[in-house]
Amino acid sequence: QVQLQESGPGLVKPSETLSLTCGVSGYSISSGYSWAWIRQFPGKGLEWLASIDHRWNTYYNPSLKSRVSMSLDTSKNQFSLKLNSVTAADTAVYYCVRYDYGSGSIFDYWGQGTLVTVSS
Amino acid sequence: QSALTQPPSVSGSPGQSVTISCTGTSSDVGSYNRVSWYQQPPGTAPKLMIYEVNTRPSGVPDRFSGSKSGNTASLTISGLQAEDEADYYCGSHAGNTFLFGGGTKLTVL
Numbered sequence: 001q002v003q004l005q006e007s008g009p010g011l012v013k014p015s016e017t018l019s020l021t022c023g024v025s026g027y028s029i030s031s032g033y034s035w036a037w038i039r040q041f042p043g044k045g046l047e048w049l050a051s052i053d054h055r056w057n058t059y060y061n062p063s064l065k066s067r068v069s070m071s072l073d074t075s076k077n078q079f080s081l082k083l084n085s086v087t088a089a090d091t092a093v094y095y096c097v098r099y100d101y102g103s104g105s106i107f108d109y110w111g112q113g114t115l116v117t118v119s120s
Numbered sequence: 121q122s123a124l125t126q127p128p129s130v131s132g133s134p135g136q137s138v139t140i141s142c143t144g145t146s147s148d149v150g151s152y153n154r155v156s157w158y159q160q161p162p163g164t165a166p167k168l169m170i171y172e173v174n175t176r177p178s179g180v181p182d183r184f185s186g187s188k189s190g191n192t193a194s195l196t197i198s199g200l201q202a203e204d205e206a207d208y209y210c211g212s213h214a215g216n217t218f219l220f221g222g223g224t225k226l227t228v229l
Contacts, residue, residue: 044207044222044223045123045220045222045223046158046166046209046211046220046223047220048211048217048218048219048220051218059216061217062216062217095165095166103171103172104153104154104156104171104172104175104213105152105154105156105211105212105213105218106156106168106171107156107158107166107168107211108168108177110165110166110167111165112165113165
């Protein structure tokens, strides 16, 4: 069974960089599939942020492209998100997910989510 | 690109059927059969319920079905049960991005 777990600071100051890591168990991230970050705002809307495949091809939400980056760490079987220059509008629950483009662009395994608050 | 449009809420009594719509554009829902639906009970992560417009993953009851016409996709839940009460989100591939709907709260009366 594939399991994902987010980790990182729950509080980030405005203008700083939000950094999150997602540990994956039950599947080797270098074997295939893509991996992604999705966030959910306090008002409940979902937003896809970024995806990365096992060949390190990255895809970013055009609305965030200049601020967001993803990377893989195959030695630790984890992947990461960095979001620069954060503001209060970036306060959200951040989910790491497995992304299956081949089966119709689906997010089939989700972490439990981690709340990140942007505040001084 | 804007989020897909869903009604904020729908409701139905146990045993009834409800349909949730998801309206996009010719650049997303209308161009791809990569429409999916997610169920999110309170305090939990979203769960995939439908993909590729009308395909159910293993374990999802056949009470859940999906369809699409033009730029609008729909999720129908028949034989409503109390456990179906949750938020539902649609999603669609949109070229160089992925869009979600704003979510619909389903209340089982």
